Amino acid sequence: MAVAANLRLGFFLLVLPQLFSAGLAVEPLSVGLAIGIASALTGYLSHPRFYCSLMECCRQEEPLNVTALQLDLQNKLFGQHLVKEVILRAMTRFMSNQNPKKPLTLSLHGWSGTGKNFISKIISENIYKEGLNSKYVHLFVSTIHFQHDNQLSLYKDQLQAWIRGNVSACARSVFIFDEMDKLHPGLIDAIKPFLDYYEQVDGVSYRNAIFIFLSNAGGDLITQVALDFWKSGKKREDMQLKDLETILSVGVFNNKNSGLWHSSLIDKNLIDYFVPFLPLEYRHVKMCIAAELQARKYEADPEIIARIAEEMTYFPKAEKIYSDKGCKTVAAKLDLHIEL
Template sequence: MARTQHSLLGSWLSVGILLGLLLSAALALEPISTAFSIATALTGYLSSPPFLCSHLMECCEENAYDSTAFQENLEKNLFGQHLARDIIFRAITGFMNTENPKKPLALSLHGWTGIGKTFTSKLIAENIHKKGMKSKYVHHFISTKHFPHGKLIDLYKDQIQLWISGNVTSCSRSIFIFDEMDKLQQGLIDTIKPFLDYYEQIDGVSYRKAIFIFLSNAGGEVINRVLLGSGKRREDLELHDLESALSVELFNNKNSGFWHSSLIDKNLIDFYVPFLPLEFKHVKECVMAELRHRKLMPDEQLAFRVASEMTYFPKDTRMFSDRGCKTVTAKLNLYL
């Protein structure tokens, strides 16, 4: 907060100095009309969206998305997820480059814990809004925190609809992230159906440029079963190998948050994105990434030792990490 205030103070001081110099020059030439013109022009600049958005407040930017930067972020930081990386990049890029989309983008991210779902939603937010998850245009709902009580489901439905309509009115590029979908009260998610449908407007507001992201551990067992039973290398798996099985599992699983949901029944989810379980080599990559994040030298031996501390399944082959990279930071602390 102090750094932000210091930056703003510096911006205003610079503007004040510039204003003083210009007014001094103007008064030397022609005291009244010239000074008034310059003051009017500067007032217009200081109150203009570019200045306000860069110095004083966050503004909703329609075209801030950089596909090249997003692709680089995914390739550099999302390990072992060739399917998710490709699907999400093409889905986000295609949507953001469409001037008048027919409906909001709805992505449902599935897989076990610690394999990149939350991290990916963070990358999406950062590449659309400069402040990322801290942006006032990114809204993160956690089922166990925001919607914990089954008896209050009607209240939650009203709140969700008000939140979405109010925020999209403020910014058409709003992002809504529903986390822990597998713990969401049954039937609650159907309250957002009107906002995900193909309506041009609802009460005078268009929701077609908004993005909805659902995060869930549900479907993880289906993904693992397909991966182990397909006979394919993980790199050879394609979306059609998993998407149909995922949607059926979610629709029929009472613990999925999408149980008998109209969002699935009416085909309003655009992509069911499978996140594959991570292997030993991917956990090592996570350790190396954490070392870089801490500005420490890469250490292959240390990465090997930390990755070896994790637990893996199936028991006979120990092929996949059962916690992904979730406890890498804590494990690494033991060696530093």
Template sequence: MKATHLYLLLHVFLSASVLVHTFEPFTTALVVGLGATLGRTIYNYLHESCDSKWIALNATGLQVDLENKMFGQHIASRIILKAVNGFITNDNPKKPLVLSLHGWTGTGKNFVSQLIADNIYKEGMDSNFVHMFTSELHFPHSSHLDTYKSQLQQWIKGNVSNCAQSMFIFDEMDKMHPGLIDSIKPYLDYYDKLDGVSYRKAIFIFLSNAGGESITQTALDFWKAGRAREEIELKDLETLLSLAVFNNKKSGLWHTSLIDKNLVDFFVPFLPLEYRHVVQCAMAEMKARGHRPDRGVADQVAKDVVYFPKSERVFSVKGCKTIQSKLDYYL
């Protein structure tokens, strides 16, 4: 359908260009104006812009994705759905939405960031208004910290000036230089505008392995007590998590004023994944590849994964991170 509409627009536009050479001046001016208007229409049709056509929350889509694609993360799924929905539907938020996602590798932090982007931006992670920063790529040298601070401030200011509803994702926060993230504190605070720019509609997501020990220990304690992981609530983890992150000298959030000033809206824990969740990941990956999900294959893949503690083999060491490569062997 989109291709058909584009063809018709191009056909009319080209026809108008030909007609320019056949009419008298007054008519020519009219046709030229028509051609210019059609040109802008075609440009806007093809190029992403900062408006509701390209940026709009699909709340139902986000809920379905969290339910069907996120496994073993009942706390994270619930928090993210409510936080994102509440923020986007608020026409006058008092500050940007700031989410800090924590847990071991392979538990779904990067993946859920993608789901959020996919259900807000028409272009998803490829949107011009979604920006990903990775510590080792963008901020590799501690000796350049002051330069990084200045660059980061300019990047964020420039992108929010271009589109108020921008999203910024900071991966590997546990590897980020302490103090760097504090340079953007003013943009996350309760200000109406800073130098004429409002940051209130932006979204900031921090991804980190920091705090993973506290989350895992809590999950293990529940398991040892014979309690279901679904009984774990945010209140069982949030305080422990924020303290663990704040006091971790290897974390980009170490002694950060973002925590001290309560600018992080939610510390979102991602629980370690069990065998059954790894099976679900394998089944979902087979479906995504166009294969009919095979429980037997999923079980084989899940059995190949390393679990801990060694004696009980309760939690996957790498979550679902290696599932894609392992499936290549069995399919």
């Protein structure tokens, strides 16, 4: 930042003698004033706060706006009381810690359409205003970036180099791994040294980075626990993390299609939180539809909301409690019901 500003001042001082040699009349007072202005401007432009208001900067030391995150979770995420609780607590504690012992590692599990990608977006936007488009937020999709099983060794080397390079540039880097259940078993273990309790690895500290894993694996286990709660007459909101976390971690560890099958990340307790996303009920689907309407600047018409919600498919077949696609097809359904 200071380098760019000093270059501007240097250019000004370089051009100034040429004005004299060209025979232009320049008052001494004007020259002094111009140099003074240029010096002041250099200092102003090089100030981090001003620079970062124009350009995106690494948020290595800036605190988290806890109120903003809390409002986003409350107003944008539906039917996931456990997720709200865990994410708020985890992010608040981690980003307020000036000397964390390890990177924050979150493993998000649940059926498609329950909000895993959405929560990654919320987390990213509460760290960097550009969100998922930030140069400090890095998204890996297994079916795009790690397609070929016969290139596993190459992928491991590339993944390590990519993480090392980006954390070297910005300690508060965010790495999101989507579709973990389609990832080659063992690939994710390549980043174990970066998630462990090391002060540095080859001269680089990874302790301020954030790693987020997204997977459909464990969705059936979560749904079964939720269904058992419903059958026993308990409220959904009475479900606690302890009712799911152990079942989920063991189930994912033993699931060959989880991306974390027999992973050392689980075996060495390097995943800080297993975050369960519950299946969404009819009332939550209606909330998703209303939010999508409002996002498109339409009135949240109860008739349209009910009509679209009824078109979604639910299970078990007799009770029709949970949406089998969550809110994933809400936007597509809405396109058929509103005039463009």
